[in-house]
Amino acid sequence: MIIFWVFVIGVLLGYMFGHFIKPNLRLRQAIQEARSTAVAALKEENKGVYRTIVTEQNQSSELVVEVRELAVTSGGQVKVDFLSAYYKNPAFRTRKGEALLREVRDLLGDYLPLTDIEWYEKTERHENLKKHLGALDDLHKQQFGS
Numbered sequence: 383m384i385i386f387w388v389f390v391i392g393v394l395l396g397y398m399f400g401h402f403i404k405p406n407l408r409l410r411q412a413i414q415e416a417r418s419t420a421v422a423a424l425k426e427e428n429k430g431v432y433r434t435i436v437t438e439q440n441q442s443s444e445l446v447v448e449v450r451e452l453a454v455t456s457g458g459q460v461k462v463d464f465l466s467a468y469y470k471n472p473a474f475r476t477r478k479g480e481a482l483l484r485e486v487r488d489l490l491g492d493y494l495p496l497t498d499i500e501w502y503e504k505t506e507r508h509e510n511l512k513k514h515l516g517a518l519d520d521l522h523k524q525q526f527g528s
Contacts, residue, residue, distance in 0.1 A: 413518055420515045424508060429465070430501040432494055436469070443471035447486055449499060459493040 428451040436445045446469075449462040467486045469475055477485055 413521060417515065417518050420511050420518070424511055424515075426504075428501055428504075430499040432462075432490075432499050434490070434498075436474070436489070438474075441471075441474055443469040443474035445469055445486070445489075447490070449494065454496065455493070458496045460496050460499060461492055462494050462499075 430449055430451070432447045432449050434445050434447075435442055445467065447467040448465040449460075450465055451460055452463055453461040455461070464483050464486055467482050475482075475485075
């Protein structure tokens with residue numbers, strides 16, 4: 383008889399763990415992961431595109447560089463970090479990857495004019511992230527009461 387009751391109690395505890403406790407842990411982890419991703423996206427720096435014409439030996443090509451803002455000086459210059467770069471005319475230069483970024487850094491320097499950089503629009507994206515982040519907080523409060 384004791385074996386029967388131990389079995390029944392084990393089944394009830396297993397049911398409670400499998401249907402109530404474990405899914406709540408997964409939900410809590412998913413909410414925390416989504417929240418951390420949204421916060422990281424909100425803290426993202428300004429990014430933009432800088433375009434210039436490079437001429438060498440009677441050949442020219444447009445150089446397109448994706449940059450990230452690090453700091454703005456009082457003289458209207460922006461200290462940038464180069465994220466990616468490419469030439470519109472692929473036959474102009476054959477360097478790619480890190481070698482091309484080193485070449486661009488040597489060619490342009492660390493500071494670019496603020497007015498020449500086309501910044502990505504991020505106000506709409508940030509509003510959507512804030513709205514979804516609020517919804518995640520509400521869901522967390524609804525599910526867990528904290």
